[in-house]
Every structure is written in C-alpha cells, then in structure tokens.
Amino acid sequence: MSPSLNKKLSAWPYPRLERFPGRLERFRYRTYNFLENRLWPVRPIYFLALVALITGYGFPQDLLKSFFISYSLVFLLRHILKYTYFSYKGYLKESPKKPSYATIVWGTVKKILSHVAPPQLSSCDRLLSNLPLPRLEDTVTRYTDSMKFVISEEEHNNLIATSTQFLSHEGRTLQRFAWLLHLITDNYVTWFWEKYIYYAGRYPLPIISSTCQCVLYGEDDLTQVYQVARLLYIETLANLSVDRQDYLAVGDGLMSTRHYRNIYNGSRVPGAEIDNFQWNPPSRHALVVHKGTWYKVDTCDEDGRLYSVNELAKIVSELTTRQDKSTGFLCKISSLTADRRTEWSKNRRKFFLNNAHNKKLLEVIETSQYVISMDTAKWGVETSDKMSVYMKDMLAGDGTNRWFDKTMNYAICANGRGGATGEHSPADGAEMDHVCENFLNLDKQILKSPSKEEQLEIAKLDEPSNYLKLAEKLEFEVEEGLEEEVERCYEAHTKAVADLHVHSIIFLDFGKGRLKKCGISPDGFVQMAIQLAYFEDQGKFTQTYETGSIRFYANSRTETVRPVTSASCKLVCAMLDETSSKQTRRQLLKEACEVHVNNCKEVMLGNGFDRHLFVLCVIAKGLGYNSPFLDFFSSQKWLLSTSNIPNMTNSIAEDTSVNNIMLGGSFGAVAQDGYGICYRFGGNHAILVHITSYHSSELTDSERIGNRLKSAFHRLAGLFDD
Structure with missing residues (x-):
C-alpha cells in the first residue's frame, strides 16, 4: 500500500x-x-x-x-x-x-x-446553482423517445399525438407555473418530491420505502457487545460532527449537503393524510433494542463527558444480563411503525399522545440519535442463500427490532456482523452510504480491536458504578386495544416479509478493473447486463429506472436515468441473435455503454426530464387540469428499478483483500410484478448485486433473474476475451 x-x-x-x-x-x-x-x-x-x-x-x-x-x-x-x-x-x-x-x-x-x-x-x-428548468419541448421529446422501445407501436403513436396536444394546450400554462416555482425557489422539484412521493404515501415504510446497508465481506473480529459499544461511540461523534459542520464533505463543497442533518436525531411523524419530518437537535441518548425490550442508553455522563468505547461496552453488557425483558405483545410494540401511515397516526395518538407516560417514552424514541438492535440471529455471507437472509433482515427486520420512523436503525447480530435499515424520505442513499463508509473506515481500519477475550473482560461490570449511567428500560403502559393493534401490525408485517424475495450475488469473478481495461463504463456494463437478463426473463423491454445524481445543484435529491435506449435494445437483440458476430456485439456493447454514460451526464447537468414531468403532474392536479399526456406518464409502472451504490469516500481499501469489499445495500421492488436491483462494485475485483421481488407474483423470481444476470456478466465480458 x-x-x-x-x-x-x-x-x-x-x-x-x-x-x-x-x-x-x-x-x-x-x-x-x-x-x-x-x-x-x-x-x-x-x-x-x-x-x-x-x-x-x-x-x-x-x-x-x-x-x-x-x-x-x-x-x-x-x-x-x-x-x-x-x-x-x-x-x-x-x-x-x-x-x-x-x-x-x-x-x-x-x-x-x-x-x-x-x-x-x-x-x-x-x-450551488439552482436546478435548471428544461424547455418543455425538450422534456416532452426526450420522454416520448424513451418510451419507443417499451410500449407498442400503436401506443407510441397515441403518445406522440397526446404529447403534441399537450404542447399546444395545457402544457404551456403548466410550464409557466413551473417557471414561477423555479424563479422563487432554489429547487423547484424537491419540496413537491418529498411531499407527494414520500410523506403523502399511505403505504407501510418497511420494504416499500426503507433501504438497507451491509458491512464488509470478511468476518467481524468484535463481539456483539463490543461492536454495539463501538457503534454507539463512532456514530455519536458523527452526529455531533454533522451538527458542528466538521463532517468532511465529499466534492470539496460542490455537492448539496442539505439533508445530512436529517440522518441523526430526527423522526418521520405519521399524519392522517400526510406525514412530516421532525428535526431535533443532537440528543445525548440512543436506543438499544435487546430481545424485544427497548432501552435508552446515554452516550455521555451528566457533565457531558462522552463515554469511551470500553465504558459503553460495560453499559451494553449490563443491559443484556437483565431479567427485565418485555414479554408478550409488548415485545412487538415497534411493529406499530410498520403499519400503513394513516392507521399508525391514529394509534400513535391513541396509545402514546393521549397517555402522559407513553408520550414521554415516545419523545425519548423520536428524539434519540438512532436505534441499534442487538439481534439474536447469526448472519453469514458464505453462500448466496445466507447473504440473502442477511440482506432481507437488514431491509425489513422482524417486526420487533426496528422503529421504522427513525432515519437510521442499525443492527448487530450475535456474531458481531452489522448493517443498517434506513428511512428514505429525509435523505437519499448517497448520504447514508457516506455515513456507513466513514463508520467502516473507523471501525475496521483505524481503531484497534482488542482480542475477543479482552473484549469480554472489558465489558464486565462487577459492581454498580457511580460514573456510568446504566441503560433505562422503556416500560410502556398498556392501553385498551393496544394488544390487538400490535398483533395485527405484527402479523401484517410478518406476511410482507415472507412475501419479499431477496437474492444476493457476490460476484467475485471480476470487477470494474477488467471492465475499464475493455474501455467500457462499469455502470454501463452492468445496466446492459440487466437489460439482457430482464429480456431473457420476461421476453420484453420495460420502462427502467436508474437513480441519477443531481447533487451539484442546490437542495437536490435524485433524478431518473432511463437505461433503455435504441443502442441497448440493439445490443440485447444482437446477443440473442445466433448469427450476430462477436465483433458486432462488442461494438454494440461499446456504443450502448457510451449512450448510457452520456445520458447519465445529461442528468448530472440538469437535463433530466422525469422530475420535470412529475412537477407538471402535481401542478396540473392542483389546478384541476385534465391532461391525457400527463395521465399516461404517471400511470406507467417501473417494473425494473435499479440503483448503483456510489463510492462516496474511497476510504475503504477494498482492493487489498476480498474480505474488505463492502457488501452494498438493497431496496424493495417498486412494482408488484417488478424487480428491484441494487448493485455496487467491490473495488476492482467484485460486483455485489441484491435483487428483490415478491413471491406472490407469478411473473418474477429473484433467483431466476439473478442467475441470468451472472450469465450476462460472463457473456458480455467475454466479448473482449480476444
């Protein structure tokens, strides 16, 4: 090195x-x-x-x-x-x-x-520059062109006709309102996006809105107790550093950091019709969940001195030995947060806000820095099946160990391996990736780890200590009807988790290093492989979403990159045509990747069109306009939703050992008959892919398309063997 x-x-x-x-x-x-x-x-x-x-x-x-x-x-x-x-x-x-x-x-x-x-x-x-407002004609043209390959010729002709009518009638008026918004705000999309895509949604948060992150491939050298203590210590420092603005930003100030403040301390608050995000100043405590029992753990003493890792280990170890564990339905009380949002709003008011004692406990939860669950499972990554179980647990929990309103729910299993469940509405994946990379850098590369025998000795608390404040159990009071609602929510969440089909791939045959030698974009390569695998799986092309970055603009969230292009379709058809030569396929792959890279850059430059059309849809609905063109746009399903997890800090030495590769994250498929595919590159020698779908769908199968995707990796890379 x-x-x-x-x-x-x-x-x-x-x-x-x-x-x-x-x-x-x-x-x-x-x-x-x-x-x-x-x-x-x-x-x-x-x-x-x-x-x-x-x-x-x-x-x-x-x-x-x-x-x-x-x-x-x-x-x-x-x-x-x-x-x-x-x-x-x-x-x-x-x-x-x-x-x-x-x-x-x-x-x-x-x-x-x-x-x-x-x-x-x-x-x-x-x-930072304000997000530009595209010309209406450019947005409409780009959208209609993108749909050419995913709908029938008749449907496309009708779309062209309605788009022409839209441009000459209601589109002009709607664009004027969008221009006014663009004129008086730094980002004409974000407020609408957060309100109507996230906070107005009445669906449950887990799987549908949650995301997850997992740690390194290699075995963890820390016990569960010591790993929880180190997590408490590191993330408390990170929380305070964000508040002080001492957190090292990526991009030398060229990227928006508006949403970092939402990662810690805050909570999504359910409403009858629309939710909101409650930001809180840095809290002195975090929450630790052990065997369905919730504990308030202070990360500093009464004088404000931050506890060391060793001191926190004693506090965590002590709570694991207690005999005060919750029993019965109270072990599942957090499943209330997995309910549909309107129902959770009613239950929150009935069982918490209207009860003085429970209201105080709710405040403790919602103002906490974050949640850490000490899970009893032992996660492994030795096989695809074990990795899939690990990823599924990180994405959805079991109904007893996540408070889904919190932005960050960390989890450490019995053998010390960890991860995080994130709530997507207050922050995007890039910010959460940044937080996780910094944690892993400190936890695995900077801080020294005692031997496991030493960790066990450090965690011992032989007698009550005057300088440590021990964990405080949250003892919820039982209200009439609480048990029935908890059991209902827990059962519904259990069914949703059972329906979720996760298939994880740790592809170690090659990584982006080989792809760069071939002269093609690594992201473009994976997207083309996904297109090939999906076509073989479903026999058609479909509207495909890839998360695009527009963080160079003020108060920005994300934009859509559409990987299905004329070039990508030509490549897939050539790969399925036995008469197509290797040289032709190789050239088509290069062209498809170049088109994809150019589309990604256009999005980064603010020339995306999906968020523009989304804003026009919101304005049209607010003004009572009837627009067949916008109705068609908003009715199309994302049967294939993808995301490339970026490397935010380059602080993890992934190329030094396969054990150092980060396992990446996942999200639930957006459509019932669709796939969610999240991937990242593990340095130069690995590709990590996590695929989600639903068992209840007769059309999809995560493992089936995963096998097709691995085959596509080899077939496309094989075009450069000579």
Missing part, C-alpha cells in the same frame, strides 16, 4: 470530540457556522477584520457603513463564484486527459479554494 493511500485511510473523517456540547458552546459554533455559510470563502474572522480596517481608515464614525461596504465586497465575490465556479459543469462532458482551457482554469480555482479556504460541510450550499 502506498504511503499516500495509507495516510488517507488512516485519517479521521471528523474530530475526536471528548464532550457533548452545552447550550453555550452549541450557540457559539452554530453562530459561527451561520456566518461561515453566508461569508465563505471569506472566514468570519477575516470579515470582521475587514470591517475593522474599513472603519479605522475609511468610516471611523460609521460602523454600519463599514459593515455594508465589507459585506458588499463579500456578496460580490460569492456571486461571482456562484455564477462562474459553481455553475461550470463543462468538465463533466470532457475527457480528464484532454481538458479544455476553461476546465483547467476551473480546476486551478478549485485547488486554490480547497487550500486557502477548505469548506465545512455546508459552507457552499448557498452557492
């Missing part, structure tokens, strides 16, 4: 704090960050020095005028950066080996800013 790489892997992504901030300290650094986020790249101290300088030499009698002149200069500098440096995206369309002069200048400015004024987590959020 090179010295530079070793130095990077050993660097902490945030400070090693020793104390939980008091009110005065938090007020101090939040005030500083308030100024920092409105003055960067000028530091607040230098701004005050400039005000003092102008006051002393220019306007000694008028401090307000000096302040105005100073801020005017900073305001001008920031706007120059906003509309030049932060707006420039030309490098996305250029080869790194042959950059234009504009890109060279931009890169030089980037190096200077990173060296002179390295941004904090949110220093640049207010300088």
Whole structure:
C-alpha cells in the first residue's frame, strides 16, 4: 500500500470530540457556522477584520457603513463564484486527459479554494446553482423517445399525438407555473418530491420505502457487545460532527449537503393524510433494542463527558444480563411503525399522545440519535442463500427490532456482523452510504480491536458504578386495544416479509478493473447486463429506472436515468441473435455503454426530464387540469428499478483483500410484478448485486433473474476475451 493511500485511510473523517456540547458552546459554533455559510470563502474572522480596517481608515464614525461596504465586497465575490465556479459543469462532458482551457482554469480555482479556504460541510450550499428548468419541448421529446422501445407501436403513436396536444394546450400554462416555482425557489422539484412521493404515501415504510446497508465481506473480529459499544461511540461523534459542520464533505463543497442533518436525531411523524419530518437537535441518548425490550442508553455522563468505547461496552453488557425483558405483545410494540401511515397516526395518538407516560417514552424514541438492535440471529455471507437472509433482515427486520420512523436503525447480530435499515424520505442513499463508509473506515481500519477475550473482560461490570449511567428500560403502559393493534401490525408485517424475495450475488469473478481495461463504463456494463437478463426473463423491454445524481445543484435529491435506449435494445437483440458476430456485439456493447454514460451526464447537468414531468403532474392536479399526456406518464409502472451504490469516500481499501469489499445495500421492488436491483462494485475485483421481488407474483423470481444476470456478466465480458 502506498504511503499516500495509507495516510488517507488512516485519517479521521471528523474530530475526536471528548464532550457533548452545552447550550453555550452549541450557540457559539452554530453562530459561527451561520456566518461561515453566508461569508465563505471569506472566514468570519477575516470579515470582521475587514470591517475593522474599513472603519479605522475609511468610516471611523460609521460602523454600519463599514459593515455594508465589507459585506458588499463579500456578496460580490460569492456571486461571482456562484455564477462562474459553481455553475461550470463543462468538465463533466470532457475527457480528464484532454481538458479544455476553461476546465483547467476551473480546476486551478478549485485547488486554490480547497487550500486557502477548505469548506465545512455546508459552507457552499448557498452557492450551488439552482436546478435548471428544461424547455418543455425538450422534456416532452426526450420522454416520448424513451418510451419507443417499451410500449407498442400503436401506443407510441397515441403518445406522440397526446404529447403534441399537450404542447399546444395545457402544457404551456403548466410550464409557466413551473417557471414561477423555479424563479422563487432554489429547487423547484424537491419540496413537491418529498411531499407527494414520500410523506403523502399511505403505504407501510418497511420494504416499500426503507433501504438497507451491509458491512464488509470478511468476518467481524468484535463481539456483539463490543461492536454495539463501538457503534454507539463512532456514530455519536458523527452526529455531533454533522451538527458542528466538521463532517468532511465529499466534492470539496460542490455537492448539496442539505439533508445530512436529517440522518441523526430526527423522526418521520405519521399524519392522517400526510406525514412530516421532525428535526431535533443532537440528543445525548440512543436506543438499544435487546430481545424485544427497548432501552435508552446515554452516550455521555451528566457533565457531558462522552463515554469511551470500553465504558459503553460495560453499559451494553449490563443491559443484556437483565431479567427485565418485555414479554408478550409488548415485545412487538415497534411493529406499530410498520403499519400503513394513516392507521399508525391514529394509534400513535391513541396509545402514546393521549397517555402522559407513553408520550414521554415516545419523545425519548423520536428524539434519540438512532436505534441499534442487538439481534439474536447469526448472519453469514458464505453462500448466496445466507447473504440473502442477511440482506432481507437488514431491509425489513422482524417486526420487533426496528422503529421504522427513525432515519437510521442499525443492527448487530450475535456474531458481531452489522448493517443498517434506513428511512428514505429525509435523505437519499448517497448520504447514508457516506455515513456507513466513514463508520467502516473507523471501525475496521483505524481503531484497534482488542482480542475477543479482552473484549469480554472489558465489558464486565462487577459492581454498580457511580460514573456510568446504566441503560433505562422503556416500560410502556398498556392501553385498551393496544394488544390487538400490535398483533395485527405484527402479523401484517410478518406476511410482507415472507412475501419479499431477496437474492444476493457476490460476484467475485471480476470487477470494474477488467471492465475499464475493455474501455467500457462499469455502470454501463452492468445496466446492459440487466437489460439482457430482464429480456431473457420476461421476453420484453420495460420502462427502467436508474437513480441519477443531481447533487451539484442546490437542495437536490435524485433524478431518473432511463437505461433503455435504441443502442441497448440493439445490443440485447444482437446477443440473442445466433448469427450476430462477436465483433458486432462488442461494438454494440461499446456504443450502448457510451449512450448510457452520456445520458447519465445529461442528468448530472440538469437535463433530466422525469422530475420535470412529475412537477407538471402535481401542478396540473392542483389546478384541476385534465391532461391525457400527463395521465399516461404517471400511470406507467417501473417494473425494473435499479440503483448503483456510489463510492462516496474511497476510504475503504477494498482492493487489498476480498474480505474488505463492502457488501452494498438493497431496496424493495417498486412494482408488484417488478424487480428491484441494487448493485455496487467491490473495488476492482467484485460486483455485489441484491435483487428483490415478491413471491406472490407469478411473473418474477429473484433467483431466476439473478442467475441470468451472472450469465450476462460472463457473456458480455467475454466479448473482449480476444
């Protein structure tokens, strides 16, 4: 390992704090960050020095005028950066080996800013460009072109006709309203997207809205108790670092970090018609679930001193030995959060808000930093079947060990292997991936691990301690009707989990290293393999979703990349045509990957069309417009939903050993008769794929398409064998 790489892997992504901030300290650094986020790249101290300088030499009698002149200069500098440096995206369309002069200048400015004024987590959020509003004609044309290969010729002709009518009638009016939204907001999509895609949904959160993350391929060297203690310690530091904005951002401030604050402390709150997200300041406690019993665990003492890993191990070990475990239906009380949202809203009010004692416990839960479940299972990754069970458990839990309203529910099994269940509405997968990568870097590469014998000895609490606050059990009071509702929710969740079909693939034959040598995009390669596997599985092409990144724009979430193109369809047809030559197939694969890469870049440049059409649908519904074109758009099912988990930090040395590859994550299939395919590259030597579908569907089978996908990997890569 090179010295530079070793130095990077050993660097902490945030400070090693020793104390939980008091009110005065938090007020101090939040005030500083308030100024920092409105003055960067000028530091607040230098701004005050400039005000003092102008006051002393220019306007000694008028401090307000000096302040105005100073801020005017900073305001001008920031706007120059906003509309030049932060707006420039030309490098996305250029080869790194042959950059234009504009890109060279931009890169030089980037190096200077990173060296002179390295941004904090949110220093640049207010300088990011607003998400552009595409021309209506471009959006409609791109959409109709994308549907050509997934619907019949007759349906496509009808779509063209309704699109023409849309452009000449209601589309113009709707676009004007979208333009007004674009004019007065930094992102004309996000508010609508969060409200109507997430918070207005009445479906249960697990499987449908939840996502999951898993850890490394290799065996864990920590006991369950010690791993939970280390997780409590690391994630408390991460939580405080996000609040202080000391969390190391990716992209040197060029990407939106607006939603990091939602990862810790907050909770989704169910409503009768629409949910909302409740953000809370950093909490001193987390929740630990052991054998269906919920405990409040403080991560610092009464004076604010953060507990060490060893001290937390004693606290966690003590709660596992207690005889106060919940019994009966109270073990399953968290299954209430797995219910449909309107029903959970009613039960939340009836059993918690209307009961003074339970209301206090609910506040403890919803304001906690995060949840950690100490599961009794022993997860393994030795076979596809074991890995699939592990991934399924991470995605849905068992109805007793997740509080699905919380953004992050971590879980550690009996043999120390862990993972996380995420709630998708307040943050996207990229932010959660960032958090998990930082944790793994610290847990597996930076912090030293005692032997398991030493861990057991460290965790012993021989006698009551005056300096440790032991875990506090959440003792729920029983209300009339609570048992029936808990059992109903638990049974419904159990059925949903049983219906979920997860098939995991740990493909170790090759990774992105081989694909790069072939001169093709790794992501494009996997997407083409998915298209080939799906066509062989279903005998048709279908509307396909891939998560696209638009994080270069302010307050952004995601956009849709549509992998089905003329080039991808030609490739699939050639692969199924026995008369097609290897050379022809290879050329078609290259062309399909190039088209896919270009489409991804267009999305990154803000030229996607799905979110634009979504906003027009919302506006049309709000104004009472009847639009056949938009009705068709909104009625189409995503039978194939895919996502490539990005490498956010490059901090995990995955190429040093197969044991260091990250296992990736998963999500539930969007459509009842569809597939959800989540994948990532494990360094240069592995591809991790997790496929979901539903047993109740007669059309899909996760294992079947998984086998087809592995075959497609080999067949497509084999085109370059000579």
